[in-house]
Amino acid sequence: MSDVRLFLLGLVSSAALACGGTTEPPPAVKCGGAAADTYVAGLAKTSEGGKFDVTLLDSVLAPPDRGENTFTLKVRENASGTMMAPDAIEVRPWMPQHGHGSTPPSFVPVAGTEANSSVVGPINFFMPGLWELRVLVTPAGDQPAERTVFAFCVEG
Amino acid sequence: MSKVSLLLVFLAGCTDAALTREERLDPQSCAGCHPTTVREWSGSMHAYSSVDPVFRAMNARGQREAQLGSFCVKCHAPVALAEGATTDGTNLDQVPAHLQGITCVFCHEIDAVTGTHDAALTRANDGVMRGGIADPFETPAHESQYSPLHDRKTLESSQICGSCHDIVTPRGVALERGFEEWKGSLYSSPSSIERVSCQGCHMPSKDGRVADVEGAPVRRLKSHAFPAVDQALTPFPEIEAQAALIEQELATVLQASLCVYPFANGSTVAITLENIAAGHHFPSGASHDRRAWLELVATIGDRTVFSSGVDGPSAPDTWLFRDHVTKDDGTEALMFWDVAHVEPSILPAPATRDPLDPRFAATHRTRTFSIPKPTPEVIRARIRLQPIASEVLDSLVASGDLDPAIAARMPIHDLRSTVMEWRAADGKFCAGER
Numbered sequence: 001m002s003d004v005r006l007f008l009l010g011l012v013s014s015a016a017l018a019c020g021g022t023t024e025p026p027p028a029v030k031c032g033g034a035a036a037d038t039y040v041a042g043l044a045k046t047s048e049g050g051k052f053d054v055t056l057l058d059s060v061l062a063p064p065d066r067g068e069n070t071f072t073l074k075v076r077e078n079a080s081g082t083m084m085a086p087d088a089i090e091v092r093p094w095m096p097q098h099g100h101g102s103t104p105p106s107f108v109p110v111a112g113t114e115a116n117s118s119v120v121g122p123i124n125f126f127m128p129g130l131w132e133l134r135v136l137v138t139p140a141g142d143q144p145a146e147r148t149v150f151a152f153c154v155e156g
Numbered sequence: 157m158s159k160v161s162l163l164l165v166f167l168a169g170c171t172d173a174a175l176t177r178e179e180r181l182d183p184q185s186c187a188g189c190h191p192t193t194v195r196e197w198s199g200s201m202h203a204y205s206s207v208d209p210v211f212r213a214m215n216a217r218g219q220r221e222a223q224l225g226s227f228c229v230k231c232h233a234p235v236a237l238a239e240g241a242t243t244d245g246t247n248l249d250q251v252p253a254h255l256q257g258i259t260c261v262f263c264h265e266i267d268a269v270t271g272t273h274d275a276a277l278t279r280a281n282d283g284v285m286r287g288g289i290a291d292p293f294e295t296p297a298h299e300s301q302y303s304p305l306h307d308r309k310t311l312e313s314s315q316i317c318g319s320c321h322d323i324v325t326p327r328g329v330a331l332e333r334g335f336e337e338w339k340g341s342l343y344s345s346p347s348s349i350e351r352v353s354c355q356g357c358h359m360p361s362k363d364g365r366v367a368d369v370e371g372a373p374v375r376r377l378k379s380h381a382f383p384a385v386d387q388a389l390t391p392f393p394e395i396e397a398q399a400a401l402i403e404q405e406l407a408t409v410l411q412a413s414l415c416v417y418p419f420a421n422g423s424t425v426a427i428t429l430e431n432i433a434a435g436h437h438f439p440s441g442a443s444h445d446r447r448a449w450l451e452l453v454a455t456i457g458d459r460t461v462f463s464s465g466v467d468g469p470s471a472p473d474t475w476l477f478r479d480h481v482t483k484d485d486g487t488e489a490l491m492f493w494d495v496a497h498v499e500p501s502i503l504p505a506p507a508t509r510d511p512l513d514p515r516f517a518a519t520h521r522t523r524t525f526s527i528p529k530p531t532p533e534v535i536r537a538r539i540r541l542q543p544i545a546s547e548v549l550d551s552l553v554a555s556g557d558l559d560p561a562i563a564a565r566m567p568i569h570d571l572r573s574t575v576m577e578w579r580a581a582d583g584k585f586c587a588g589e590r
Contacts, residue, residue: 103407
């Protein structure tokens with residue numbers, strides 16, 4: 001691909017992200033027979049009830065790996081466009097094939113340096129295998145939390 | 157080896173000449189091209205295995221009391237034994253440093269496993285370094301060969317670990333059974349999505365170059381620190397890093413809960429434990445020497461109203477996990493060669509995820525404690541682990557085989573995932589409940 005085409009592609013991608021659009025997620029990979037996400041910075045998903053868009057801005061380690069991982073998230077309420085504060089978010093790591101989580105079992109993020117971002121971790125992915133990052137977001141008012149699941153294959 | 161000389165070896169760089177047999181025997185020859193790996197290994201219990209003063213004390217006493225011969229050194233100092241530098245380990249003080257421990261050449265020259273315990277393996281002694289990389293990078297230093305026994309992705313690779321980590325004593329008692337425990341777990345089943353080899357957990361990998369050689373590709377570089385439970389008690393390389401890795405390893409082994417249920421005359425405290433990540437039972441290995449126990453303290457203000465396990469694992473009614481071992485006459489055995497009977501009291505590794513399978517219940521252990529009224533304000537609990545029990549160490553000190561100052565350094569670990577606090581004021585049944 002020429003430099004000019006690369007530049008134009010980058011421009012279009014940047015514009016799409018700046019306008020709040022989401023890029024097509026990279027294809028899933030297999031992990032012990034189950035589907036896992038391919039990690040890229042900016043990986044975005046909509047919560048299971050459709051209320052929120054959750055974007056994984058960054059991961060340290062990248063891609064997520066065995067050991068301590070710290071994630072930076074942004075969560076937007078789709079109806080209002082409001083960015084959700086860290087205290088509305090809870091993150092639970094989980095190994096679905098093993099039926100257990102990590103220690104501690106749940107994490108509440110803190111505000112990140114980037115505007116409207118939330119940082120959560122370190123989360124210990126202590127075994128090789130499929131790890132889910134279950135992001136629970138509680139809307140304002142007396143409404144139930146909605147879940148968004150990122151799944152990563154940890155080689156370890 | 158002193159820190160300065162170790163540093164000089166690490167700085168020596170990678171050789172472009174074939175290593176001689178003598179050089180291959182010396183781990184520091186490997187450090188030129190594999191500095192990260194040798195540095196990790198240098199702090200491991202594999203490097204410490206024949207230097208460990210507790211091992212030396214037990215071996216010295218075992219030679220006197222049970223004429224153990226090469227029983228211990230065939231795993232603890234296999235290269236020294238093969239090279240004729242020792243026959244029974246009683247002269248390990250005089251054995252050169254490069255033959256101490258389980259060295260690079262020992263593991264990487266293994267070409268076959270012939271049994272399930274007591275060092276049942278063969279070392280080719282042919283200068284070919286075997287590893288888990290399917291297409292090894294060619295080097296003039298040594299020949300390289302792929303070996304499924306060294307490939308952490310194969311379940312077969314567990315055999316190489318199991319051959320030394322399972323011990324059947326000279327009198328035929330299956331004393332250390334970590335490999336056997338893994339074989340009975342979900343992790344060893346080829347059809348299980350949870351399958352993972354010993355190396356899969358104990359040798360975590362990350363992207364890196366296996367050798368510091370120009371052109372060497374980036375691979376998954378396996379850690380050679382082998383953290384588990386035991387650690388160096390005397391000055392040794394990487395001692396702080398090793399201790400930190402052990403704490404991290406132990407931090408996630410168990411899943412625990414602490415719940416408090418009020419009743420008419422007081423409250424019932426329920427502690428539930430599940431072995432979620434050991435891959436074998438917990439504790440494992442020298443389970444007859446290890447002590448893991450629950451410490452529980454209930455308070456009102458500054459006053460302790462109930463406690464269990466605060467005086468250590470030997471106190472009556474303590475919830476204790478270990479192998480209870482006895483002699484022929486039924487009395488407790490402290491030295492392994494005296495053991496005639498083993499009664500396990502440990503947390504098994506998961507063998508099933510089916511809650512209706514009787515084996516499922518065995519992996520979830522609950523103990524309840526009744527506390528009379530008034531209800532405590534705070535209840536704290538934790539699982540503690542002593543790698544080698546005080547009574548075993550005390551016995552070795554009493555027989556003159558172990559320095560009491562070294563015995564005093566044996567750590568007690570608190571398993572991070574089991575450190576729990578329940579507060580009545582939170583209004584919840586269980587600690588950590590949201």
